[in-house]
Amino acid sequence: MDVRDLEYLVAVGETQHFGRAAERLGVPAEDLTRWSHEIEKATGLPLFERTVRRVRLTAAGARVESEALRALTAVRAVDSVAKALREGWSGQVGLAYVPGAAHLAAALRAKVEQDRAGLEVVAEPMWGLRALAALDRSDVDLALVRDPLPEEGVESLLLGRHRDSQVAVPSPGPLSGKTRLPLREFEAQGFLLPERDVSPSVHDATVRFLAENGVAPVWKHHRLMEQDQQLAMVAAGVGVALVHPDVSHPGVAVVPLVEKGPEHRFHLLWRANDTSPLVTAAITAATALVGVR
Helix, strand or coil: CCHHHHHHHHHHHHHCCHHHHHHHHCCCHHHHHHHHHHHHHHHCCCCEEECCCCEEECHHHHHHHHHHHHHHHHHHHHHHHHHHHHCCCCEEEEEEECCCCHHHHHHHHHHHHHHCCCEEEEEEECCHHHHHHHHHCCCCCEEEEECCCCCCCEEEEEEEEEECCEEEEECCCCCCCCCCECHHHHCCCEEEEECCCCCHHHHHHHHHHHHHCCCCCEEEEECCCCHHHHHHHHHCCCCEEEECCCCCCCCEEEEEECCCCCEEEEEEEEECCCCCHHHHHHHHHHHCCCCEC
């Protein structure tokens, strides 16, 4: 079978009608009917069940159609890559993202690579200040960071926001079976907190949140780069931590707080003078993700 045969087979299988399939393909119906007999003869298989009103795939035809769909997907991917190379869309875009934004970085990477075959997003986790410095030095093309933003030199897109209204606690443990936890449970208890010089927004929001609710924990300062690293410390019993919804880690239970946690906003940043078509393509793809939680 060649690509034309695959397209014909899929069209007939999906429409169950030679006339409608022919209309979709832009060929005469009699040509498609003649082709159906020729392809059965060529394969030695009964692929179609024909009636006066419609046509169905046989069991063998359905098996062949499923492989035809897979093959056509691969062929179209090759065409997309070739087009990307012709139009200059092939290459890499570097993205720095802060802890807590891994889900957004993954969504952005998938969206870009879906929209622009041949364009790859290389994502690297780092604290906000490091990410901004890397963007300024052109070590990366994009940065996914929290508030506050630089006052000049960059442009930005608000990509998503969330509230840290969950707390990660060791499991098993006295708090892991709770359905909701008030902050007062953590009075004088170990609480993980990033150093302010590496993540001022998370540091300040967390300290302010507990202070406003009258809770004084024992702060466990750290410089961890990934939320998984922080969760490993929770599992080890070092302290608890405010976390993004839907995280998971062995030895950790994520329990909702009674109180409404601090909100974090995530912005995609790029240099104001960057006119690279690859960066522009990534920004365009990112607009479809605005509001991701």
